[in-house]
Amino acid sequence: MELVYRSVKELFQxxxxxxxxxxxxxxxxxxFVTDKTESEIKAKMQENLEVMRKAIEDGKAEDIKxxxxxxxxxxxxxxxxxxxxxxxxxxxxxxxxxAVAGVNACMGRVVASPTAGASGIVPAVIFAIAEENxxxxxxxxxxxxxxxxxxxxxxxxxxxxxxxGGCQAxxxxxxxxxxxxxVYLGNGSKEMIGHGFSLALKNLLGLVCxxxxxxxxxxxxxxxxxxxxxxxxxxxxxxxxxxxxxPADDVILAMKDIGDQLPLSLKETSEGGLAVTExxxxxxxxxxx
Amino acid sequence: MSSIFDIMGPIIIxxxxxxxxxxxxxxxxxxxxxxxxxxxAEIGLHGSFASTGKGHGTDKALVGGxxxxxxxxxxxxxxxxxxxxxxxxxxxxxxxxxxxxxxxxQITMKNEKNExxxxxxxxxxxxxKVTKIEDYxxxxxxxxxxIWLIHEDKPGMVGLIxxxxxxxxxxxxxxxxxxxxxxTVASAIIELDQEVSKYTINHLKNTNNIEKVRYIPAx
Numbered sequence: 001m002e003l004v005y006r007s008v009k010e011l012f013q014x015x016x017x018x019x020x021x022x023x024x025x026x027x028x029x030x031x032f033v034t035d036k037t038e039s040e041i042k043a044k045m046q047e048n049l050e051v052m053r054k055a056i057e058d059g060k061a062e063d064i065k066x067x068x069x070x071x072x073x074x075x076x077x078x079x080x081x082x083x084x085x086x087x088x089x090x091x092x093x094x095x096x097x098x099a100v101a102g103v104n105a106c107m108g109r110v111v112a113s114p115t116a117g118a119s120g121i122v123p124a125v126i127f128a129i130a131e132e133n134x135x136x137x138x139x140x141x142x143x144x145x146x147x148x149x150x151x152x153x154x155x156x157x158x159x160x161x162x163x164x165g166g167c168q169a170x171x172x173x174x175x176x177x178x179x180x181x182x183v184y185l186g187n188g189s190k191e192m193i194g195h196g197f198s199l200a201l202k203n204l205l206g207l208v209c210x211x212x213x214x215x216x217x218x219x220x221x222x223x224x225x226x227x228x229x230x231x232x233x234x235x236x237x238x239x240x241x242x243x244x245x246x247p248a249d250d251v252i253l254a255m256k257d258i259g260d261q262l263p264l265s266l267k268e269t270s271e272g273g274l275a276v277t278e279x280x281x282x283x284x285x286x287x288x289x
Numbered sequence: 290m291s292s293i294f295d296i297m298g299p300i301i302i303x304x305x306x307x308x309x310x311x312x313x314x315x316x317x318x319x320x321x322x323x324x325x326x327x328x329x330a331e332i333g334l335h336g337s338f339a340s341t342g343k344g345h346g347t348d349k350a351l352v353g354g355x356x357x358x359x360x361x362x363x364x365x366x367x368x369x370x371x372x373x374x375x376x377x378x379x380x381x382x383x384x385x386x387x388x389x390x391x392x393x394x395q396i397t398m399k400n401e402k403n404e405x406x407x408x409x410x411x412x413x414x415x416x417x418k419v420t421k422i423e424d425y426x427x428x429x430x431x432x433x434x435x436i437w438l439i440h441e442d443k444p445g446m447v448g449l450i451x452x453x454x455x456x457x458x459x460x461x462x463x464x465x466x467x468x469x470x471x472x473t474v475a476s477a478i479i480e481l482d483q484e485v486s487k488y489t490i491n492h493l494k495n496t497n498n499i500e501k502v503r504y505i506p507a508x
Contacts (some may be wrong), residue, residue, distance in 0.1 A: 026293065034292050044294060051300050066304070066346045104303030107346045107366045114296050116303050116310070148297035155296055214341035216304040270341075288343065288465065 003032040007124040008153050008197070012190045021141045022190055026149040027184045045141045045148075048111045052100070052123035055110050059099025066105040068287055071217040076224075077238035083250035089128050093232055094225035097124030101128050101224035114151045117167075118174035120224035122147050125178040126233050139185065146184045147177035147186045148250070150197050157249075158256035162209030162268040165259030167223070172204035174253065175227040175234070180236035198244035198251045200234035205251075206258055208266035210273025213284040219274060299415065300361045307392055308338070308345035311411030313365060314508055316354020318419050318431050319396045319407050321505045327377055328400040332353055333384035336391035338411075351394060352379055359508075360415065389420075425476040426467055429508035433480040434463055436490070441498035442468045442475045450477065453496065457489045474500060 001018075005011040005025075014029070015022040030041050056062070060079055065072035075098040080143040100120035104110045126140050143192050154160060160172050177230065179200035183193045204227065212218040238244075244251070265272030274280050291454035301310040320327065332351055334342050342348060346365070353368035356375070364371060373381050386393055397406040408421040419429040419458065420460060429435050436454075440446050447466055458480040468475035485504055493502045 023437070045297070046475055048294075048300065066344075067346055102465055107302055107304065107349070109300060109363055110303050111295075111298055111300050112306060116301060116306050119303070122297070135456070144297055145293070148293035150449050151296035152291060152293050152388075160296070213344060214337070215344040217344075248303065 002088060003060045005029060005149075005153065006156055007151060007248060008194050008252075011149055011153060011192065016188055022184075022193075023127045023145050024041055024143045029111045039041050042141065045144050046137070048144060049137060049141055051109055051111050053127065055100045055103045055108060056096045057099075058108055059101075059103040059284040060095070064102055066102075066211065066215075066217055067107070068217060069213070070215065070283070071102055071105045071221050075102055089132055090229040091126045092131060093128040093228040094133075095226035096127055097224040097226060097231075100124060100223055101221040102223070102278055105215070105221055113147070113177065114155070114173050115162070115170045116221050117162060118125060118170040118227070120221075120223065121171065121174035121227045121231060122178045122181060124224070124228035125183065125235075128183060128232070135183075135185060136191075143181035143184045146193060147181040149183045150180045150193075153175045153249075154252050154255075157252050158259060164267065165255065166262045166267050167207040167209040168201070168204050168255055169259055170209070171220075171223050171227045172201050172207050174224075175204055176201035178228065179234040179238070180230035182232060184236050186235060186239045188239045194248045195242070195244045196235045196238035198248045199237055199242070200231050201251050201255060202215075202246065203230065203234070204282065208262060208273055210266055210275045211270055212275050212280040213270065214268075214270040214275070214289055218280075218283075242270055265281055272275075292395040293317060296323050301415065302350070302363065302365045304363060305345045305385075306492070307411045307413055308342060308347045308388060308416040309350045309365075310360040311392065311417045312338070312347045312350035312394070313354040313358060313360040313362075314415070314417045314431060315394055315411060315419070315506060316351040316396070317357065318354075318409060318505065319398060320355050320357055320415065321421065322407055322422060322429070322437070322503055323398040323403075324406045324448050324503060325398070325405075326400050327355055327398045329378040329380075330399070331382070331397040333382050333386075333395035335384055335386045335389050335393040335395070338384040338392050338394055338461050349372070350383060351396070355396070355398070361438060377442060390497060393418040421430070424469075429478060429505060431505065433482070434478045434484050434507050435505040436493070437503045437505065438477050438479075438493060438499055439474050439501040440477060441500070442472050446475070447477070449496070450493070450499070451481070453477070453492055454481070454489070455486065457492075458481050459485060459489065
């Protein structure tokens with residue numbers, strides 16, 4: 001058996017062939033590729049989990065501020081806010097994601113997942129689910145392996161950077177990875193994981209990268225919050241048996257195709273979209289940094 | 290084949306892999322190449338490093354790297370103050386470098402005796418490249434243990450160097466040798482699969498016709 005996967009389809013085939021299933025297959029391939037032991041690999045993912053947990057905690061502080069002053073304290077505002085309607089896990093996921101993305105903007109420590117700009121989505125979703133369901137750290141780490149393996153497939157077929165593919169390649173993929181992890185935590189099948197990923201990414205295809213003043217702040221921080229809530233809906237649909245008619249590997253190719261067609265002005269150059277609105281330009285001009 | 294930890298990771302200080310994490314790495318590479326106490330540093334920011342650098346903390350990241358921090362070190366945020374506390378003088382300028390990548394920096398490090406200038410770029414996803422040391426064109430990424438050396442441009446030099454490395458069981462992954470004028474000196478960049486010991490470096494330093502040797506461990 002060859003310890004290789006280049007597509008989501010191949011990843012799932014490999015999982016069928018290996019005792020212990022999907023997570024074991026992912027770890028075995030990683031050990032093969034990097035010459036590391038399985039316990040080193042698990043320890044490294046555990047470290048990622050700890051950094052994520054700390055970033056959520058730190059990001060909820062009221063007094064954090066980015067060097068530009070544009071971002072900070074939003075998670076504290078949202079956390080525990082009572083609406084007249086039920087928001088449940090979605091609100092908590094958004095709080096978590098905005099917290100992490102805020103920490104990133106404020107020069108704190110984060111785990112790129114898949115990028116620094118989209119670093120809030122995956123941790124937000126798994127920790128929001130863990131809070132409601134008392135899930136062990138070991139299982140959370142397993143869900144990170146699932147998310148990472150799907151992200152790795154995307155990276156093989158397309159570039160994970162706003163400058164190459166727009167925000168769909170950052171927050172879109174982050175949401176897809178998070179949805180895959182959430183389906184795993186919800187005890188869904190491999191196929192459901194694939195559908196969760198596809199449903200989440202499909203709905204964020206075409207998302208552009210037009211940050212104000214070129215900073216990873218507006219709209220990035222709050223977008224992490226939306227994408228986290230979005231990932232949970234995708235996972236819920238997949239767990240309910242809703243299928244993505246377009247399979248994961250095709251959705252990834254569609255993302256690449258769209259990214260290639262996006263004009264440069266909407267790929268992290270701040271020459272289009274929100275960045276060049278009257279207010280966006282005004283903010284850029286007045287930045288005292 | 291890539292690692293899943295390139296996707297779920299690396300762990301870095303935000304906000305940007307190119308403008309922050311990459312900048313830390315460039316500062317660290319500069320420090321390793323200078324390999325001497327830094328009392329003063331002149332930092333010239335080019336392109337996007339100059340225009341959006343401050344909002345990304347590129348200044349703090351570069352100085353953090355010069356202080357020896359890694360890209361996940363939380364002290365990066367206070368790097369400017371820490372440099373001052375340690376008596377390291379830092380000057381920033383916006384400059385224009387010819388034919389340079391948009392995210393580039395020129396760093397001149399000084400102490401009472403020595404001075405060294407490097408130019409480097411953050412080429413995306415946190416990957417970096419030092420492209421110039423003094424007047425020498427180089428290509429140092431910090432992804433593998435690297436030796437930079439200046440040797441006389443004479444027959445047999447490359448063979449001599451590689452056989453010395455081979456005698457220490459070091460395997461060469463990549464090697465580049467440049468010279469500017471025939472028969473003068475050449476600059477070699479040698480990337481290795483293994484870490485290099487002090488003995489090996491001293492052996493190279495004490496070899497005839499080798500003028501300068503610097504060892505840059507993998508970042």
